[in-house]
Amino acid sequence: MAKSSFEYVKKFELDDTLLPNTWIVVRLDGKCFHKFADDHNFKKPNDLRALKLMNYAAFSVMRDFSDLLMGFGQSDEYSFVFKKDCNLYKRRAAKLLTTITSKFSTSYTYYWNKFLGDQQLLYPPSFDGRIVLYPNEDTLIDYMKWRQADVHINNLYNTTFWTLVQEGKLSPTQASFNCYVITLNKGHSFNFYILFQAEKRLCGTVSADKNEILFKEFNINYNNELEIFKRGTLLFRKNINIDESNKCSTVIVDVHDDMLKDSFWKDHKDLFTIKS
Amino acid sequence: MAKSSFEYVKKFELDDTLLPNTWIVVRLDGKCFHKFADDHNFKKPNDLRALKLMNYAAFSVMRDFSDLLMGFGQSDEYSFVFKKDCNLYKRRAAKLLTTITSKFSTSYTYYWNKFLGDQQLLYPPSFDGRIVLYPNEDTLIDYMKWRQADVHINNLYNTTFWTLVQEGKLSPTQASFNCYVITLNKGHSFNFYILFQAEKRLCGTVSADKNEILFKEFNINYNNELEIFKRGTLLFRKNINIDESNKCSTVIVDVHDDMLKDSFWKDHKDLFTIKS
Amino acid sequence: MAKSSFEYVKKFELDDTLLPNTWIVVRLDGKCFHKFADDHNFKKPNDLRALKLMNYAAFSVMRDFSDLLMGFGQSDEYSFVFKKDCNLYKRRAAKLLTTITSKFSTSYTYYWNKFLGDQQLLYPPSFDGRIVLYPNEDTLIDYMKWRQADVHINNLYNTTFWTLVQEGKLSPTQASFNCYVITLNKGHSFNFYILFQAEKRLCGTVSADKNEILFKEFNINYNNELEIFKRGTLLFRKNINIDESNKCSTVIVDVHDDMLKDSFWKDHKDLFTIKS
Amino acid sequence: MAKSSFEYVKKFELDDTLLPNTWIVVRLDGKCFHKFADDHNFKKPNDLRALKLMNYAAFSVMRDFSDLLMGFGQSDEYSFVFKKDCNLYKRRAAKLLTTITSKFSTSYTYYWNKFLGDQQLLYPPSFDGRIVLYPNEDTLIDYMKWRQADVHINNLYNTTFWTLVQEGKLSPTQASFNCYVITLNKGHSFNFYILFQAEKRLCGTVSADKNEILFKEFNINYNNELEIFKRGTLLFRKNINIDESNKCSTVIVDVHDDMLKDSFWKDHKDLFTIKS
Structure with missing residues (x-):
């Protein structure tokens, strides 16, 4: 079989390994969601059902990727933060970016009926994604504040x-x-x-x-x-005692707290280090 | 509002523009599709319904992105080829890669029932994607041959x-x-x-x-x-006369021809240049 | 020795392999050469001695790197073109870029006296460099025309x-x-x-x-x-008969021809393929 | 003039901006310096004159680039560290890499006679360079330790x-x-x-x-x-009082201290922050 004579084309795939020891952020945005929202009769300015669907799709991503520390969502966008020593797919950018994008996209489609009830999904939606590195906690926190400040501005x-x-x-x-x-x-x-x-x-x-x-x-x-309208939704993992036996379990929780306050980050130092 | 003080974090998003005047190939692969195929009772070695769903999802991508010249699919993978002077999203890699990945993924989920009938979709599937450049027709054709040679080897x-x-x-x-x-x-x-x-x-x-x-x-x-089992499916655009009035229309067709023969590429020279 | 515990920092060096099968162009530019020319009493608008030094430094680079097909220089800049199947340093961008930059820079310094005679070199000059890929002959030729058109505009x-x-x-x-x-x-x-x-x-x-x-x-x-003022200098390899015995030898020649004419490129088709 | 019709080739120059807020390290290595050392009768295992020339070339680079915090050299290699908020050349990788490489290379050539005396420089030497990012002080310190551990291993x-x-x-x-x-x-x-x-x-x-x-x-x-043989040379800036008037001046000093000890980094915290 002439396999070997064509296989050289694999060499055109270039390495896209991300810088080690940095926080990897993947941010997804709904594509043409102004039209999508109109087409599907989303309530204005906020449709609680649609936000809950976004959160559930994000939860489904967080559950699958144990290296994800946090998710933060608002409107038709969601950011996911990988722990800084993440070595999933050897930190190859395209692999990380597309598996997150794909899983979120199909979850949004798959769980539509669970949240939108009678409103039929008229066509497959789509999301674009980008991947950004933050080298230290300060810049990462500012990223999270940036997205939450954006919720406030837009929602008011x-x-x-x-x-x-x-x-x-x-x-x-x-x-x-x-x-x-x-x-x-x-x-x-x-x-x-x-x-x-x-x-x-x-x-x-x-x-x-x-x-x-x-x-x-x-x-x-x-x-x-x-709060979900004013502040968006933060998903993260939390270790909880599940019964009197002192056994510990990790769950994914959602909060709508004020991340612009520095006290939030002092109270949640373990967000950056929690074992997944 | 403290917007401006956080917005500097946007600077960490680096430019990922692709080299101009080269063929952009996006290839998607089903993630854990061995298990997915078992979970959904796909017939072995080939499930015609599942292949048709792949093709339909690819068709739905081709329809949305007029800069796509071709799609080629087999098993749980699909390659999409952008025309070499494509300037969509200013050739930003992540944007091109994720919108294709997302649209394909949601289409696969959305159209599941159309092809798989009684077999319920048990959970959202996912696909990973990569993006590769080919600088000339020869290397691009060898890429297509490489994928089709792979179909033959695997299917036999x-x-x-x-x-x-x-x-x-x-x-x-x-x-x-x-x-x-x-x-x-x-x-x-x-x-x-x-x-x-x-x-x-x-x-x-x-x-x-x-x-x-x-x-x-x-x-x-x-x-x-x-043929669909032995050779996979090639999707491309074709200009056809729709009636006696000599009016021309562009449609997307699927063929299962032998692309390993050089005569195929001689007969289909317009694949690289057809106006979309 | 504690070697191993620090060696992990090598992982931060990321792969910068260049797309195969494309023409690699390295262009160097004198840094602050307006001042450098004044400081060293270069004749205006052109100093023939300085141009000859540039050409000699370029020749010294061409001699060392047999994968270089052409060099083109004007004023304080020089472009070098690697053959498209060049695999030197496995096509790692930084390695190619810096060895060319360094060799050119030291040659310019080392051979200064050979061309500038009585004019003493007052301090070490420096050059910056960039690396650009061209996917086909047409864009590469347009690159060469672009640089030569620039000579004409500036020199007139x-x-x-x-x-x-x-x-x-x-x-x-x-x-x-x-x-x-x-x-x-x-x-x-x-x-x-x-x-x-x-x-x-x-x-x-x-x-x-x-x-x-x-x-x-x-x-x-x-x-x-x-001509050297109006058109700059093109360096390339040429196979010549060195004596009556029909033995062939490769030499590097310099010409000042009009590369804006398409006939030039028809007459010099072997520029892209000559064995080095 | 046909300028505009060719200028499109500039679009093939892709952006190579480096991630903000990270330490940029440029490391240079002598090319074929085993042969170069033999050709120029360097004393083995160490030639003090050659090391002093390396240090002087590095000093000449440090003096020119005020964004450089440190230089560390041994044998035929030198590392330069830019401050993490460096915005020189808008953090474009090739620009930073080549100007450092070029200036170091020409300084080595230019100042040869100052240090090597009677030994004539027989041909222009050359250096290759690479550029690496370190996201935090810990990894940067480990980089410095890695290079110094290397001196010890090699020198013994x-x-x-x-x-x-x-x-x-x-x-x-x-x-x-x-x-x-x-x-x-x-x-x-x-x-x-x-x-x-x-x-x-x-x-x-x-x-x-x-x-x-x-x-x-x-x-x-x-x-x-x-010490210079066993530990290499660290260059950095130091603020000193130049006279009784309490005026302060910044000078570049060289030390041969043990950087493998954590106490060194505690004592020199200002290495990462000194104003240049």
Whole structure:
């Protein structure tokens, strides 16, 4: 068989081993999830069912890869952190990146019905992924803070925006011209003029302004919003005593704590070292 | 908001742009598909339903990525070839690799029922992926030949092996000791002694030997096996006239031709250049 | 000895093998050579002695590395082209890049006196280097054309600029204010106002304009300038008969031909394949 | 001018930015320095003049690159360590690697006469270089220890080996057959049989054995060898008071201390942070 004469093409596969002794972060993002969310009638600004599905897919990844220390998710993205001495697949980047991406993607698809109930999955979704190294705890913690700061910024904006739109506070006269109504999908119709006014209203505002709009105009206290909306979800392993016999077991837990506070990282020092 | 103070961590994402003007190949492999195939009662040595599902998932990828010239699949692997001047995602490796991996993976999961019918999908499967560059047509063609040569080698071996095992030609006396029978899964049980004998029987044989075993002992002419089993599946785009009006349309077709022959590549010169 | 306990740090050296079957180009550039040229009284716009030293350093590199097909130099830069099936140092990028850079740099220093005569070398010069892959002859030829086009553009500009400055055609009245004279180095002094006027004069001109200035105002026919100034220097290997006995020997030759013409590459097809 | 039509080839230059916030180490090695040392009559096992030239070339590199924290040299190799927040050349690997390699190489050539006196430099030497990242102080310190442990291992071996050879303790009868004498270079001739016997004698010995051979047979106390031979040379910056006015100046100093002791690193914590 002419096998050997073609096998030289394997030499074109180049080594992509990652620098040892650094934290490997894989971050996934939903591809075209604005459209995907519309197509599947996700509630705005947050759909709790969809977030729970994201978390469950991430849990299913964490369970499979014991070298993963943490997962952090928000909206349509999820980050996974490998322990720094991880040697899975000899730290080959493509192998680590694609197995995480694939497992998360198929889990999201497979467990859809468990969380979205009546809402049928209309087509296979997809996620892109990237892989980034952080050389020390400080930069890794800042990475986690960066993603959580992002949740806050986006969620406060989205909550205020959709409240302005959905509560219809904008008077008829304000909407008297340029009023196009389109049907986004089954049963949802939005007034483009209102969308435009909401965007304009929020332009240049800071956090305090948005909190005030919510409170003064809609009697909504942003602090009372669900923690999962405001802070995203952190998954990590925890050793617990399972019974009186002092036996210990490792479970994966989810929390919605404030990771921007340095006290969080002091209280969770073992996040970086827990045996998996 | 403290956004800016954390955003520096983005700098740790390094550029992974691929060399321009080279063929980009993404190859996916099923992860632990020996076990997956057993768990889902795939027929041995080939399960036509499972191969059709692979092809359909690949078709769904080809349809989404118009820069893909070809796909070639066999068993639990699939290769995708981007045109050499592809500029999708500015040729960033991780982006190309993960979107292909994710879309293929979710399509495989999503379309499972369409092909596997009564056989329930028991858990989310996963695929790993790698990305390789080929600088010229010669090396790319040799890549395609390498994969197809692999189909032939594996399939002839597997066909002979499983015929030896399933047709039970090995006499009871041969199996008189060390005879452990285990249930692999619902309804399937194999005699480990027979598996071992089949492996031993094929050790050191060449193609001609295996053809002869099949023909003389089991009256099976290997040439009559399905082309999809012997050669895998090549997907590519083809421009066809859809009606008498001379209008042209591009469709994705699948063939099971012999790519080891140079005449194939002469006849399909447009594979490398077809407009998508 | 505690050797083994530290040797793990070798694992941090990552593989940097270059894609096989592609042309490897190493390009060197003088670091701070504007200042270096001033410090060493290089003639402007071109110093023939300095160019010959560059060529000799390049020749000394070509002689040492038999996998090099070509060298092309101009001003303070030199490009070296490895044959596409080069397997020197297993195609490790850093190894190829640094040995070329180092040998060129030390040769430039070592042979200084051979070409610069009385002009003493005042301090060790340095060069930076980069490594680039070209996947096919077309892109490689375009690379060579790009560098030669650059010679032409720069040299026509510099020749006109320095003629304007050195021939002092700018009248005293034009130079009547803001006339600072500084001594650049031993014996060279320039009038900054004249430098400024020359630059202003050339702003927005095209090739034809510059040719005309040279010819009409200074009676200089640019075509008569030395080929080495207008086209740079190409080094390559050539098989020649050394005597009547039909014995063949490989020598390194330098030419100053027009590589922008496609006929050049037709006439020199063996540049890409010559046995070294 | 056809400039623009060729300039696309610049796109083939790929980004090689190094991971931020990691220690960048560049290590240079003399190419074929066994031969180079013989050609230039270096004293064995150590030539103090040659080591001083290496150190001076390294000093000349340190002076030019203020982002370098340390240099460590032994034999024909030198390592340079950039501070971890170095942003020189935007951390582009090839740029950092080649400018260091080039400057060191030309300095070695340029300052040859300053240290080697009557011994003429016969041809341009060359050095190869590699670039490695260390993510934290621990791995960087282990890198430094690794190189210094290497000095010790090599120097003890070489000292014993050349003492055995040069002191001619091997009796004439031992050398009675196979006695080839060759002239390595001007004035140096070695008996190959003696070289062979010396190698055989040291095979399998540990440090203690070599110390004993030196002491018992040749009355040499290895501890009394020069520190520069036993430990190599560490260059680093130090802030000193230059006069009574309390003004501070930064100088580059060389030491030959024991870096294998952890106390060294405790005493020199500022090596990683000193302002340059």
